[in-house]
Amino acid sequence: MNSDAALRPIRPEDDAAVARIIRTVMPEFGADGPGFAIHDAEVDHMTAAYPAPRSAYFVVDDGGRVIGGGGVGPLAGSDPSICELRKMYFLEEARNRGLGKRVLLQCIETARQIGYATMYLETLTGMSAAQRLYEHVGFTRIAAQIGATGHFSCDKYYTLALR
Numbered sequence: 001m002n003s004d005a006a007l008r009p010i011r012p013e014d015d016a017a018v019a020r021i022i023r024t025v026m027p028e029f030g031a032d033g034p035g036f037a038i039h040d041a042e043v044d045h046m047t048a049a050y051p052a053p054r055s056a057y058f059v060v061d062d063g064g065r066v067i068g069g070g071g072v073g074p075l076a077g078s079d080p081s082i083c084e085l086r087k088m089y090f091l092e093e094a095r096n097r098g099l100g101k102r103v104l105l106q107c108i109e110t111a112r113q114i115g116y117a118t119m120y121l122e123t124l125t126g127m128s129a130a131q132r133l134y135e136h137v138g139f140t141r142i143a144a145q146i147g148a149t150g151h152f153s154c155d156k157y158y159t160l161a162l163r
Contacts, residue, residue, distance in 0.1 A: 007102055010057040010069065012047045017066035018059065018087075019043050025089040029126050035153030037087055046071075046087070054083075056110045060090070060099050067094040070103040072111045075120050077148025083111045084149065085121040088130075100133055108137070112162045119162055120146055122154035134158050 010018065026038040042049035050057035050071050057071030070088025074080060085107055090100055111119050122145065123130055135141075139158040146157070 005060055005062040007058055007060055007106055010047050010059050014059050014066050015046050018046045018069055021068060021089050021091055022087060031124060033153060035151055037151055054114060058103055058106050060094060067091045068099055070107055072107045075147040078146055081117040083116040083119050085119055104137060117163050119160045121158050122149060122151050123156045124154050
């Protein structure tokens with residue numbers, strides 16, 4: 001990783017790079033069919049999809065090149081005190097460098113500052129490194145999906161108490 005790598009809020013000029021990351025990474029894990037986030041309308045317009053004050057999206061900028069990111073926002077179809085960890089993906093070159101943990105911790109802290117009580121996330125079998133990270137920072141696996149994300153192909157669900 002370039003020493004210039006920085007974690008920062010997404011900007012409009014990052015939208016194309018973030019969409020490319022999502023469309024590159026999800027198929028690597030077999031997550032390109034129906035019921036996965038790759039098909040969400042927000043993928044092409046991430047800055048518009050994460051407006052303050054109830055949402056935020058962060059990118060990892062490595063010397064002017066976006067190589068990953070993740071965000072937080074309200075969990076659709078659920079209690080307003082529950083947020084969702086959303087679209088946290090990293091190009092292969094960004095993995096195993098602690099960047100996922102940095103983004104995740106920033107999302108958790110931001111969710112706390114916003115006032116959410118619980119963070120929820122959905123993932124799938126095969127994304128084992130991500131699941132180890134979630135469990136390492138305190139997420140607990142739950143038996144079933146909550147909310148109405150539309151991601152019916154995900155098969156693993158986690159929550160984290162924020163208070």
